[in-house]
Amino acid sequence: xxHASATDLAPxxxxxxxxxxxxAAVVGVYVRAWAFTxxxxxxxxxQKILYIHASAAFIALYLAFVLLAIASAxxxxxxxxxxxxxxxxxxxxGLVFTTVVLITGPLWGKTxxxxxxxxxxxxxxxxxxxxxxxxxxxxxGAVEDRARRARYSAxxxxxxxxxxPFIHLSxxxxxxxxxxxxxxxxxxxxxxxxMRTTFLLAFxxxxxxxxxxxRARYRVATLRDLVADLEQEAA
Amino acid sequence: MTPDNAVFAAVAYTLAxxxxxxxxxxxxxxxxxxxxxxxQLESALRP
Numbered sequence: 001x002x003h004a005s006a007t008d009l010a011p012x013x014x015x016x017x018x019x020x021x022x023x024a025a026v027v028g029v030y031v032r033a034w035a036f037t038x039x040x041x042x043x044x045x046x047q048k049i050l051y052i053h054a055s056a057a058f059i060a061l062y063l064a065f066v067l068l069a070i071a072s073a074x075x076x077x078x079x080x081x082x083x084x085x086x087x088x089x090x091x092x093x094g095l096v097f098t099t100v101v102l103i104t105g106p107l108w109g110k111t112x113x114x115x116x117x118x119x120x121x122x123x124x125x126x127x128x129x130x131x132x133x134x135x136x137x138x139x140x141g142a143v144e145d146r147a148r149r150a151r152y153s154a155x156x157x158x159x160x161x162x163x164x165p166f167i168h169l170s171x172x173x174x175x176x177x178x179x180x181x182x183x184x185x186x187x188x189x190x191x192x193x194x195m196r197t198t199f200l201l202a203f204x205x206x207x208x209x210x211x212x213x214x215r216a217r218y219r220v221a222t223l224r225d226l227v228a229d230l231e232q233e234a235a
Numbered sequence: 236m237t238p239d240n241a242v243f244a245a246v247a248y249t250l251a252x253x254x255x256x257x258x259x260x261x262x263x264x265x266x267x268x269x270x271x272x273x274x275q276l277e278s279a280l281r282p
Binding site: 010013016019023026030033034039040041042043044045046047048049052053056096099100103104107108110111209213216217219220223224226227230231233234 | 237238239240241243244246247248250251252254255256258259262263265266269270272273276277279280
């Protein structure tokens with residue numbers, strides 16, 4: 001690679017408008033959830049945790065980790081470094097959203113179940129997935145050779161994503177305190193129209209945030225690889 | 236009777252905000268750091 005091509009390949013330096021818009025959208029959802037959405041009569045204000053908890057869970061499981069599996073599988077087939085960068089970005093952003101799930105869930109659980117945590121199938125498998133994705137990130141940091149790192153990570157990424165269908169079905173397969181889906185189910189959603197609108201807006205805002213994080217993280221990975229190439233050249 | 240548990244929701248929203256905002260700042264800082272490093276390496280390789 002020539003010196004000039006590193007600059008050409010680097011992502012353009014400009015303010016991240018998408019990240020700004022996504023954060024503003026999340027603030028808008030917070031305002032709507034707190035000020036313009038009714039309090040659920042039986043659960044109280046703690047029910048509002050749903051809007052951030054379920055959105056984060058949906059995005060982590062069905063967007064981030066499914067993307068991780070697809071990009072990893074495609075990497076093993078095509079050996080394109082861009083796919084490895086997409087996979088590592090999806091894993092890290094998914095880890096952030098899963099962290100939010102694991103923080104907000106116990107706060108909601110304490111008000112409804114009277115317990116911060118219960119070792120049931122849904123909660124335990126989600127925590128297990130969080131640890132697997134954490135180990136995925138540690139694996140990436142531990143292997144220096146780029147091709148080998150990408151190959152090992154791709155295999156672990158696919159294995160981690162295999163937990164997603166299990167987590168989804170765990171509430172049907174096992175006796176669990178965690179509620180069944182209230183929106184994504186064949187029958188009519190058990191929510192008032194205002195709550196449903198807030199939930200859908202939250203889902204859109206957090207999906208936008210996911211896209212912004214993914215794009216920013218991909219940019220970081222691209223820059224890191226360019227730096228590594230130049231360091232190798234300088235050595 | 237509707238339970239008074241707004242503090243749990245407030246804590247959940249606050250902690251979620253801390254996680255998302257911290258990660259945003261971490262991404263911005265990492266990008267700046269790599270850009271600075273890239274600039275240094277390029278000027279070292281191309282005096």
